[in-house]
Amino acid sequence: MIDVIRDKVKELLDSGEIKGFLGLVRKNGHIAPHLFQQGDDLSLMSLGDDKVAGDARYPLNKFLINLAKAYPEETFAVLVRGCDDRGLQTLYTWNQLNPKKVVPVGITCPQELADACECAKPFPAVITAGECAQPGTPRSVAAVDALVMSERFSYWMDEFVKCIKCYGCSNVCPMCFCNECTLKCNDLVKGGELPPEIPVFHHTRAMHMVGRCIDCGLCEEACPSNIPLRTLYKKVGSIMEEQFDFTTGAVRGQRSPLNKIDFAEGRK
Template sequence: MIDAIRNRVTELLESGKIDGFLGLALQHGHVAPHLYQRGDDLAELMLGDRERPGDARYPLNKYLINLARAYPDKTFGVLVRGCDDRGLKTLYTWNQLSPNKVVPVGIACPQELADRCQCSAPYPDEIVAGEKAEPVAFASVTAVEELELSDRFFFWMKEFVKCIKCYGCSNICPMCFCNECSLTCDDLIKRGEIPPEIPVFHHTRAMHMVGRCIDCGLCEEACPSDIPLRTLYKKVNSILADSFDYTTGLRRGQRSPLNILDPFDAKS
């Protein structure tokens, strides 16, 4: 798998189709994001720890946004898995990235990783390496909704009160791209209060994730309090799917119902 990715990246760099490739590198014993340019040693290119894709996970699309803002005339390649691909499609519709300036290099996640992530689409549209894994159902939303209303309320309040307001969920999220974050606004959520007012912090973030969450699970991985954030965001996105037949990043070019300037203009 790794050889196919290295060959593709080499071809893109040497042909001048991209000015750099955003992927992962093994340096000083650790796997971390790295921008490869012409002449860089692609032997350092990795897909994850021990060359297993997904063992080292970073929000590469978030870094790609910063690169695109700093170098708007440059074209960058980026390593993408299924969730990253959904992210790119969504970022295009929010005008955070231009599809003409991005070249995805796709890998399919192995079944082991798809099972661990309970991913419903563990591969991108265009795959350079890897075999498509079977989608895996994510059952936690159903489990919570089967609780009695009072028990459900207690469940979420018990989870929210664990929050230490570290902002890890928003800092790692590849879909958090607002120039001004309402989660840092004193008029809405006062800084310096731990735990934050319950449940305003997570309700506010959940509402901002409607139609934007790509279900990569990085927020839940980053949460030091083990709050089931994927369950929360899957719930709000399921409401959008049921009401508007919209799933984030599923169809290229499809905009979220919350990302349409003029709802009466069919072309918007």
């Protein structure tokens, strides 16, 4: 699979279509994000599979936003999985990236990763390399739903109480692009308190993930306290699906139903 990606990137770079390819590199025994430019050694490229598939993923779209801001005239290619692709569509919709300046290089996720992520669409819209895996079966949300109310409450409170308020979840989140963050506002979230006010802190973030969370799961991977954040945001996503038939990032340009006020004003 990586050879196909390498050839594609080489072709894109040589044709001058792109200024650089934002992907991953294996260097000094670690996998890290890297911007490949013309003349760079593509043999060190990695797809984020260290020991098991997809265990070294990064919020590449987040870095892409910064790149695009610094070099607004340039076009960049970016390595995308199914989740990153949903992220790109959503970032286009939110005017954080210009689709004319982004060339997605799509890879599929293997079945084991799709199952582990319970991913609804483990492949991007345009696939450069790889075979489509079956969607993973959702389990985590159902497992919490199966608990009785009092058990649910203590389950979540026992998880939330571990929070060290490191902001890892929002720092890694490719969909967290607000200039001002509610969770960093001292009037709303008091500084110097550990854990933060629970469950309000985590519920606030969950509410802000409505129509934004693309279910990439990086938050849960980044969390040093292993709080099952993904399950929380999966629930948010499933409510959006049930109530509004809306899946974040599924259709380009499709706005969150909570932005309907724009439609009412005829701005669309």
